[in-house]
Amino acid sequence: MDFDACVQRLRSGAAVKFPPDANSVAFAQHMDGQDKLRHLRDEFVLPTKASLKKKALDGKLPPQLTTTDAVNGVNGHAADEQCLYFVGNSLGAQPKAVRRHLDAQLETWASIGVNGHFTDMADSPLTQWQDMAEDCANKSADLVGASPDEIVIMNTLTINLHLMMASFYKPDAKRHKIILEWKPFPSDHYAIEGQVVWHGLDPEKSMVKIEPDAGTSLIPTEKVLRTIDEHADETALLLLPGIQYYSGQLFDIPRITAYAKERGIVVGWDLAHAAGNVELKLHDWDVDFACWCTYKYINAGPGAIAGAYVHEKHGKVEWADGRPTYRPRLMGWYGGDKSVRFNMDNMFVPTPGAAGYQASNPSAIDLASLSAALSVFNKTSMADLRSKALVITAYAEHLLNQMLTEQPAGEKPLFGIITPSDPLQRGTQLSVLLREGLLERVTQALEENAVICDKRKPDVIRVAPVPLYTRFEDVWKFMQVLRGALGLKQQ
The missing domain is CATH 3.40.640.10 (Type I PLP-dependent aspartate aminotransferase-like (Major domain))
Incomplete structure (x- = not known):
């Protein structure tokens, strides 16, 4: 599937038809390979599975993968695996440059008052x-x-x-x-x-x-x-x-x-x-x-x-x-x-x-x-960020809609997407309205699997695949966790 062709269709307001193998890690990695913004993820400090459990400061930052590292943790340690951060619509991830800029500010203040x-x-x-x-x-x-x-x-x-x-x-x-x-x-x-x-x-x-x-x-x-x-x-x-x-x-x-x-x-x-x-x-x-x-x-x-x-x-x-x-x-x-x-x-x-x-x-x-x-924004443009956002959000929407097709006929839908399906009428957030009574079960499963996204009671989770630091593989992994929480078969 060609990334640039997807961008052109979505920018025209048309839907994208994903291939049968879209719900696979191989497809997600294929899309990541075409993402010209994938290096920007290295500009951020993302929480890891281990760091999310922190209860006290220890002077250590979460170990960070780069775009060339293995995706299952630094040196293969699962605890070092970065979390799935889908909550940039609430609080964005920390840019690595923040620490450098704050250190410069503090040194200036200390040195010359x-x-x-x-x-x-x-x-x-x-x-x-x-x-x-x-x-x-x-x-x-x-x-x-x-x-x-x-x-x-x-x-x-x-x-x-x-x-x-x-x-x-x-x-x-x-x-x-x-x-x-x-x-x-x-x-x-x-x-x-x-x-x-x-x-x-x-x-x-x-x-x-x-x-x-x-x-x-x-x-x-x-x-x-x-x-x-x-x-x-x-x-x-x-x-x-x-x-x-x-x-x-x-x-x-x-x-x-x-x-x-x-x-x-x-x-x-x-x-x-x-x-x-x-x-x-x-x-x-x-x-x-x-x-x-x-x-x-x-x-x-x-x-x-x-x-x-x-x-x-x-x-x-x-x-x-x-x-x-x-x-x-x-x-x-x-x-x-x-x-x-x-x-x-x-x-x-x-x-x-x-x-x-x-x-x-x-x-x-x-x-x-x-x-x-x-x-970080000076390393790219809003046009390029929007292009990636259109594609990665459409991919997330496709995987969500695929789940609904796997439900038994006649059963009340597990969820609905209340965000517009028209790509030109949304940003990079999808708001998922869960069937009544599912919110706590879903959010617990997400937390247990180091997935961070936003919930709005009574029944909505908001999922934001921010293009600066979210990979297509992250979207695929997120959907596997959500599948498990909803009782659907995982890949």
């Missing part, structure tokens, strides 16, 4: 502290399809949503509604509701929740557009997820954005599950603002510093009568232009672009971790 703000150290992977956020913005441009000036690295996701809504949600007597989806990640719901209440409005009247079609977890694009039409004259803001965290549905960001903006609605996107996962062109799509975290597909570590995008037209700084004019926002000293930041004259002059929306000095420790994570 406060001068680290203004000093570029030779032989360091990092720039001086005051430029680190800008450096990370430069490295993030390909991930979200924006110019570096439209990106700001700061805070965490929910705080950035609040900062963006403080500037972009301007309700009045006529336009006061926010259109959102029915079941956003709770923090998004809290942030939106909090902004509505902050403005003295009633969430029951000012929050419009788009429901999925009956019997599914999916919201068709046409339903989003109808909702926009129904509430257009009263809507101040549309704020949706690029990818819905529970179902894995990828929304049609360009079409929805254009449709809403034609009706005078400000458009923002939460890209927590999209950034680093799918190709984005935020500037070309004329998105007003967007926010994302960096600890999922971008792999910057738990609770890592987040990113935000502001279209260039909203970041302009002009002058009139000797004073700067700019879009109102919540202001802080670190949003001030570096040329006047230390003047201490209480005249706020924003940095042009998204950086002018910063309020506080970002953590150099956090930025070091993100810089390390982004250095």
Whole structure:
């Protein structure tokens, strides 16, 4: 089976027909052999079967295989075998570069103290502290399809949503509604509701929740557009997820954005599950603002510093009568232009672009971790990552669907895939809705076999074969464990 031919079909929205031997380790290894990104796995530290049992620190990292090592453990020791890590949609694996970048940051701090703000150290992977956020913005441009000036690295996701809504949600007597989806990640719901209440409005009247079609977890694009039409004259803001965290549905960001903006609605996107996962062109799509975290597909570590995008037209700084004019926002000293930041004259002059929306000095420790994570993306492109993701996710879907064909006729299905089957309407996550009562049995079997994936009660497991470090062989092994948990024959 030709890898590139699969990519072409999937990018056109067509399904791929896998051969009869697809459910075999030989086929999986054949696909791995064609994967031009397979070397990127060596950029990560993955837990092993032994390290997952750790209860105390011992100064040792899990021994790491390389792409040329045997797959059944270092020197044949099963305990050294890497786990099957399918939870990058929750927390990405650790890039090896993180330790080097953090060590460089700590050495700089220890050696020159406060001068680290203004000093570029030779032989360091990092720039001086005051430029680190800008450096990370430069490295993030390909991930979200924006110019570096439209990106700001700061805070965490929910705080950035609040900062963006403080500037972009301007309700009045006529336009006061926010259109959102029915079941956003709770923090998004809290942030939106909090902004509505902050403005003295009633969430029951000012929050419009788009429901999925009956019997599914999916919201068709046409339903989003109808909702926009129904509430257009009263809507101040549309704020949706690029990818819905529970179902894995990828929304049609360009079409929805254009449709809403034609009706005078400000458009923002939460890209927590999209950034680093799918190709984005935020500037070309004329998105007003967007926010994302960096600890999922971008792999910057738990609770890592987040990113935000502001279209260039909203970041302009002009002058009139000797004073700067700019879009109102919540202001802080670190949003001030570096040329006047230390003047201490209480005249706020924003940095042009998204950086002018910063309020506080970002953590150099956090930025070091993100810089390390982004250095891996600099070794590839989002186009190549998306291509592999399309194929490896389709392979996982094929093996899941094959299980359903092996059930006795008339028996209630063991599971259903609630993520769209259209490859262009999903990222690299498949959400599997198990038959009621199976979740605990399945998750126990996965844990016992060193398989890490995400569960969402009452009955869903989310499986994410992240292309940076997941092999086709990993997908095949995962499915063998799942087969055993479901009482199906293993290969």
